[in-house]
Amino acid sequence: MRVLISPDKFKGTLTAAQAAAAMAEGVRRAHPHADIALLPIADGGDGTLEAALAAGFTEQRTRVNGPRGAEVEARWALRGGTAVIETAAASGLLLTTPSVESALYSHSYGSGQLIAAALDARATQIVIGLGGSAMTDGGAGALQALGLALYSGDGTPLRPGIDVLSEAARLEVGRLDPRLAGVALRIATDVDNHLYGPDGAACVFGPQKGADAAAVRRLDEALRHWAAVLSSTSGRDVNVAGAGAAGGFAAGFLAFTGARLERGFDLVADLVGFDAALAEAELLVTGEGRVDAGSAHGKAPLAAAGRARDRGVPVALVAGDITVPREQLTQYGIVAAASLMDLAADTEDAFARAADYVTRATQRALEAIQAARGGGPA
Numbered sequence: 001m002r003v004l005i006s007p008d009k010f011k012g013t014l015t016a017a018q019a020a021a022a023m024a025e026g027v028r029r030a031h032p033h034a035d036i037a038l039l040p041i042a043d044g045g046d047g048t049l050e051a052a053l054a055a056g057f058t059e060q061r062t063r064v065n066g067p068r069g070a071e072v073e074a075r076w077a078l079r080g081g082t083a084v085i086e087t088a089a090a091s092g093l094l095l096t097t098p099s100v101e102s103a104l105y106s107h108s109y110g111s112g113q114l115i116a117a118a119l120d121a122r123a124t125q126i127v128i129g130l131g132g133s134a135m136t137d138g139g140a141g142a143l144q145a146l147g148l149a150l151y152s153g154d155g156t157p158l159r160p161g162i163d164v165l166s167e168a169a170r171l172e173v174g175r176l177d178p179r180l181a182g183v184a185l186r187i188a189t190d191v192d193n194h195l196y197g198p199d200g201a202a203c204v205f206g207p208q209k210g211a212d213a214a215a216v217r218r219l220d221e222a223l224r225h226w227a228a229v230l231s232s233t234s235g236r237d238v239n240v241a242g243a244g245a246a247g248g249f250a251a252g253f254l255a256f257t258g259a260r261l262e263r264g265f266d267l268v269a270d271l272v273g274f275d276a277a278l279a280e281a282e283l284l285v286t287g288e289g290r291v292d293a294g295s296a297h298g299k300a301p302l303a304a305a306g307r308a309r310d311r312g313v314p315v316a317l318v319a320g321d322i323t324v325p326r327e328q329l330t331q332y333g334i335v336a337a338a339s340l341m342d343l344a345a346d347t348e349d350a351f352a353r354a355a356d357y358v359t360r361a362t363q364r365a366l367e368a369i370q371a372a373r374g375g376g377p378a
Helices: 016-030 048-054 087-091 100-105 109-120 140-145 162-167 178-182 201-209 213-234 250-256 264-272 274-278 300-310 326-332 347-352 354-372
Strands: 002-005 035-038 058-065 071-079 082-086 125-129 149-151 170-172 184-189 260-263 283-286 315-319 334-339
Touching: 002 016, 016 035, 016 048, 016 354, 048 071, 048 082, 048 125, 048 264, 058 109, 071 087, 071 109, 082 087, 082 109, 087 109, 087 125, 100 201, 100 213, 109 125, 109 140, 125 264, 140 149, 140 162, 140 250, 162 213, 170 213, 184 250, 184 264, 201 213, 213 250, 260 264, 264 274, 264 300, 274 300, 283 300, 283 354, 300 315, 300 326, 315 354, 326 334, 334 354, 347 354
Parallel strands: 002 035, 002 283, 082 125, 125 184, 184 260, 283 315, 315 334
Antiparallel strands: 058 071, 071 082, 149 170
């Protein structure tokens, strides 16, 4: 039996690669002679870099300015002419402490420095995974790192931070790195949120970054102003679906470059060769930390399962917790599902022994498939 193991991360416990290794042990326990291929995946958010590294990209490290300015060492990946960057690595929420001040003044400058590093490495395609970000700056900081100059109404140069968004009156676009015109910028997102408004970056994601109600209003107003400046300068509408991811990071790039917003899993699947690996498989094992109602909106495991279903490949799902009705899972070609919460004493136990429970849950799922088929090979 040829088994493709392609999970996303189990957030807070296991990376996608660690989860895949634990699942592989579960497959071996159920079918000792199975032919196993490991291909971790992601939905375009944090975890995209790990998926690229697991697929053979080479790790790079660059020192950049973190979300509050302090220097950090950020990882990214390179293979041939393709670079993979995560905003979380340079401008991530884990690099600061969530607070009102952090929510207001964190910026994406370091993510722009990573793009510059990829350009220095002669990348012709740069994949940018959005997610886990600390900032809500509409990508202004990243563009400043790449040469964009911003000025207030009285001509004062503006530094990265919220004041850039609320006070920007004139942009000097001609100073942007000219190499941006010759590179394909592919921005991965797993959300449809707009840049501003009720479903915008500030209103939906600001509280996760420490913003209180007053800070959310201030950020949303700043993003509205920033969008107006971008549109008047470039002639492009930047308040589009998906532009609200990672604090509106994509907005500036949509205004001044040929950047494309792409569905996160679709982009990652293309990046790591998911379809080619699936073509060789007789069973797909996938999963992540939690599968719930939101998982149907572009999250990696169900998106991967849908592709397997379309190719007639059955799917086993393993997750930390599954709240989707099992009959609904069958729509994705999932023939067996097991969760860590089926085995663990409680959530704390599931987190503490995640790898062991992933192995056991995988074994249980494959044995269920075998039993359903009358004891023959799954």
